[in-house]
Amino acid sequence: MSIRGKIWKFGNDVDTDVIIPARYLNTSDPKELAHHCMEDADPDFTRKIRPGDVILAGKNFGCGSSREHAPIAIKGARVALVIAESFARIFYRNAFNIGLPILESAQAAAEIREGDDVEVDIETGVIVDHTTQKRYQAKPIPPFMRELLTAGGLVPYVRRQRQRAGGR
Amino acid sequence: MPMTMSEKILAAHCDRSHVKPGDLIEARLDFVFANDITAPMSIRVFKDAGGERVFDPQRVAMIPDHFVPNKDIPSAMQAKELRDFALAQKLPHYFEVGRMGIEHVLLPEQGLVLPGDVIIGADSHTCTYGALGAFATGVGSTDLGAALVTGKTWFRVPESMRFVYRGKRGAWIGGKDLILYTIGRIGVDGARYKAMEFTGPVIDRLPMSDRFTMSNMAIEAGAKVGLIAPDAITEAYVKSRAKRLYTFYRPDPDAAYEAVHEWDISGLEPQVACPHLPENVRGVSELRDIRIDQTVIGSCTNGRIEDLRIAASLLKGRKVAPHVRCIVIPGTPDVCRQALAEGLYQTFMDAEAVISTPSCGPCLGGYMGILAAGERAVSTTNRNFVGRMGHVQSEVYLASPAVAAASAVAGRIAHPDDVSSI
Numbered sequence: 001m002s003i004r005g006k007i008w009k010f011g012n013d014v015d016t017d018v019i020i021p022a023r024y025l026n027t028s029d030p031k032e033l034a035h036h037c038m039e040d041a042d043p044d045f046t047r048k049i050r051p052g053d054v055i056l057a058g059k060n061f062g063c064g065s066s067r068e069h070a071p072i073a074i075k076g077a078r079v080a081l082v083i084a085e086s087f088a089r090i091f092y093r094n095a096f097n098i099g100l101p102i103l104e105s106a107q108a109a110a111e112i113r114e115g116d117d118v119e120v121d122i123e124t125g126v127i128v129d130h131t132t133q134k135r136y137q138a139k140p141i142p143p144f145m146r147e148l149l150t151a152g153g154l155v156p157y158v159r160r161q162r163q164r165a166g167g168r
Numbered sequence: 169m170p171m172t173m174s175e176k177i178l179a180a181h182c183d184r185s186h187v188k189p190g191d192l193i194e195a196r197l198d199f200v201f202a203n204d205i206t207a208p209m210s211i212r213v214f215k216d217a218g219g220e221r222v223f224d225p226q227r228v229a230m231i232p233d234h235f236v237p238n239k240d241i242p243s244a245m246q247a248k249e250l251r252d253f254a255l256a257q258k259l260p261h262y263f264e265v266g267r268m269g270i271e272h273v274l275l276p277e278q279g280l281v282l283p284g285d286v287i288i289g290a291d292s293h294t295c296t297y298g299a300l301g302a303f304a305t306g307v308g309s310t311d312l313g314a315a316l317v318t319g320k321t322w323f324r325v326p327e328s329m330r331f332v333y334r335g336k337r338g339a340w341i342g343g344k345d346l347i348l349y350t351i352g353r354i355g356v357d358g359a360r361y362k363a364m365e366f367t368g369p370v371i372d373r374l375p376m377s378d379r380f381t382m383s384n385m386a387i388e389a390g391a392k393v394g395l396i397a398p399d400a401i402t403e404a405y406v407k408s409r410a411k412r413l414y415t416f417y418r419p420d421p422d423a424a425y426e427a428v429h430e431w432d433i434s435g436l437e438p439q440v441a442c443p444h445l446p447e448n449v450r451g452v453s454e455l456r457d458i459r460i461d462q463t464v465i466g467s468c469t470n471g472r473i474e475d476l477r478i479a480a481s482l483l484k485g486r487k488v489a490p491h492v493r494c495i496v497i498p499g500t501p502d503v504c505r506q507a508l509a510e511g512l513y514q515t516f517m518d519a520e521a522v523i524s525t526p527s528c529g530p531c532l533g534g535y536m537g538i539l540a541a542g543e544r545a546v547s548t549t550n551r552n553f554v555g556r557m558g559h560v561q562s563e564v565y566l567a568s569p570a571v572a573a574a575s576a577v578a579g580r581i582a583h584p585d586d587v588s589s590i
């Protein structure tokens with residue numbers, strides 16, 4: 001799966017309250033959530049981005065609460081991918097579960113600049129910055145997580161497993 | 169092969185004699201739960217995944233605690249979704265308003281989460297039960313929804329880090345100060361993906377309520393779990409409450425840890441985490457000039473009876489400063505009953521604090537104490553992110569009930585001694 005889009009850059013420790021503030025958690029409608037994505041860090045974020053764009057951040061992206069509303073808001077805003085130096089544990093798990101691609105690369109997180117035009121192959125983890133002509137290799141996605149992504153998230157994965165178990 | 173606590177508990181839940189960090193396992197779950205924010209999505213996932221009956225109704229709880237009593241129409245709709253599901257599934261552990269408390273105070277109190285358990289909750293502070301010696305961790309709604317169907321979930325076995333606390337614990341120093349100090353030292357991702365184990369002579373003598381406070385905030389260092397080996401203090405707490413059998417797992421003395429931190433906490437002063445990250449920790453005396461508008465005493469971190477007693481001891485015979493709102497939120501109905509019986513309500517009312525029904529309330533900027541632009545709160549909660557308690561230009565300082573109560577009286581961030589000597 002290949003992605004091409006513009007980079008929107010954020011810092012370290014972007015927490016889930018910034019990704020989607022709790023005042024909007026009285027709904028779980030992805031469209032509604034997407035509308036407020038990253039609002040407290042950049043009030044115009046959802047107006048500025050284009051479908052297929054990429055969020056780039058430092059360490060510990062998605063720290064804080066377990067709210068799945070966070071990756072859902074990002075996916076709902078039609079951000080195609082998040083690249084970060086590292087991700088907080090629950091966010092990492094949630095992203096795969098709902099089928100939001102994420103990649104870890106400390107070098108890409110440090111060097112790629114806001115507004116750069118990047119092309120990313122999710123399977124191989126190769127990131128090409130067309131603005132600077134630089135290439136980066138993200139950490140490979142663990143095999144089990146890749147299975148989840150291929151299945152389309154945890155729900156289809158569980159459904160498939162249940163069917164298999166039932167068919168035996 | 170020696171194992172850490174997490175490794176032992178996880179091995180026992182996937183029928184293996186031994187697991188090691190990095191192993192991917194599927195573990196049996198002893199208890200799963202969700203709240204009014206996370207349950208609606210989990211319920212949809214449960215149905216999508218083909219779920220008809222939850223795997224074991226005795227091992228499931230639904231707790232509407234975040235925006236309940238309903239703060240607005242959308243929250244009422246969410247709470248209803250959870251209630252309807254609980255009724256349809258005949259879940260014995262559904263907690264309606266009046267019986268509802270903050271999940272992480274309520275579940276241990278009711279003896280529903282126990283030592284040796286593997287537990288997932290659709291809430292990040294599920295790690296609180298590590299204080300009982302349970303492998304308990306927060307997950308998202310999808311993981312929880314799938315677990316409602318299967319009673320199982322996958323884990324990557326985490327590396328373990330050991331934290332040893334030595335020395336003499338000072339008069340005002342509790343679990344909150346120890347955990348803030350720890351996060352201040354290692355940072356908000358210092359234990360990312362890891363299991364923290366809190367040990368040492370200080371922990372051996374630490375009361376259960378302080379232990380819960382410490383394990384509660386393991387997630388604020390990025391950890392998967394924050395464990396304390398069960399002992400006589402644990403036994404005294406669970407014995408009369410437990411609704412099931414439980415098992416004590418203790419780490420092997422020669423188990424392998426990725427890191428060991430050993431700290432002498434003698435002379436440590438009360439700790440405060442400044443905006444906007446729980447790692448911005450300073451000693452309270454460095455912050456004495458900071459004027460405040462609100463204090464919040466409650467939450468899953470510090471909403472237990474012991475916390476209210478400490479706050480009341482400082483508020484007794486004193487008044488909250490005229491420009492300050494002091495909001496006290498007991499964690500559960502039992503905490504309310506106990507506080508009432510001990511006269512703490514009278515103390516709080518006389519001090520001109522306000523007492524709420526059990527709820528998460530302002531902790532996550534829900535309701536009942538939202539901050540305006542430019543306002544500052546000292547709070548016993550666990551997160552001080554930008555906008556956590558209201559306006560993006562408001563500020564939250566995290567502290568113990570003692571510091572919060574002293575600050576309410578002083579009208580500025582205060583050391584408990586500043587007030588108790590007045």
Ligand code: SF4
Nearest residue numbers: 293467468528531532
């Ligand atoms: S009290 Fe605060 S941290 Fe605890 S469960 Fe409620 S919202 Fe979360």
